[in-house]
Amino acid sequence: MTRRFLFLLGSSRSDGNTELLARRAAEQLPGDVEQRWLSLAEHPLPDFTDLRRDSDHLLPPAGSNVALLLDATLAATDIVIASPLYWYSVSGLTKRYLDYWSGWLRTPGIDFKTTMAGRTLWGVTALAHEEQEVADPLVDTLNHSAAYMRMRFGGVLLGNGSRRGDVLEDADALARAKTFFAQEPPLARFPYESATV
Numbered sequence: 176m177t178r179r180f181l182f183l184l185g186s187s188r189s190d191g192n193t194e195l196l197a198r199r200a201a202e203q204l205p206g207d208v209e210q211r212w213l214s215l216a217e218h219p220l221p222d223f224t225d226l227r228r229d230s231d232h233l234l235p236p237a238g239s240n241v242a243l244l245l246d247a248t249l250a251a252t253d254i255v256i257a258s259p260l261y262w263y264s265v266s267g268l269t270k271r272y273l274d275y276w277s278g279w280l281r282t283p284g285i286d287f288k289t290t291m292a293g294r295t296l297w298g299v300t301a302l303a304h305e306e307q308e309v310a311d312p313l314v315d316t317l318n319h320s321a322a323y324m325r326m327r328f329g330g331v332l333l334g335n336g337s338r339r340g341d342v343l344e345d346a347d348a349l350a351r352a353k354t355f356f357a358q359e360p361p362l363a364r365f366p367y368e369s370a371t372v
């Protein structure tokens with residue numbers, strides 16, 4: 176099956192470190208892998224409303240940003256959350272997109288959970304802090320979301336930087352970017368699950 180990568184840019188500024196690092200990693204993808212890049216800042220989603228128990232979630236109106244992101248998500252074999260580290264987790268733009276997954280899980284006719292199962296979630300993140308373990312909450316958010324969805328999880332490519340372009344000075348991150356997407360990621364597991372289950 177042709178791989179189709181969807182890169183979701185979650186920074187609130189353009190041309191930031193996260194996008195630079197994600198583009199370095201994407202350069203290594205084989206030519207027959209499709210790439211689609213969408214900025215969540217350029218396609219803003221309205222506040223998410225939890226409609227569980229009140230009414231069904233409906234398919235979003237054609238032409239809306241919600242429909243665009245839903246269709247792009249359903250079409251992707253690989254979803255790359257390219258979010259800067261904001262307050263030790265994903266950015267607000269990214270979190271809002273993930274909140275929509277809850278609605279899509281309850282939208283009739285799209286079989287969101289079945290469709291996403293077996294596909295791969297990846298993360299790319301830039302952070303100002305030198306010690307990368309401060310990004311563990313973000314890593315856990317993405318791992319656990321993938322586990323809940325029965326998706327594979329490719330881990331998070333981390334790079335250091337504060338001002339735009341700083342990440343290009345992070346030689347370790349650029350080296351990791353060269354092979355990041357070459358892995359065969361395992362199915363994601365919650366920490367309490369045994370790898371042999």
Ligand SMILES: Cc1cc2nc3c(=O)[nH]c(=O)nc-3n(C[C@H](O)[C@H](O)[C@H](O)COP(=O)(O)O)c2cc1C
Nearest residue numbers: 186191192193259261262263301302303304336337
């Ligand atoms: C709202 C906000 C929150 C941030 N929170 C953190 C943080 O918790 N830890 C950290 O190391 N850097 C933090 N930073 C710094 C960014 O992660 C860093 O500047 C990164 O390079 C931004 O990525 P970008 O260039 O892709 O936007 C924060 C920046 C902003 C604007």
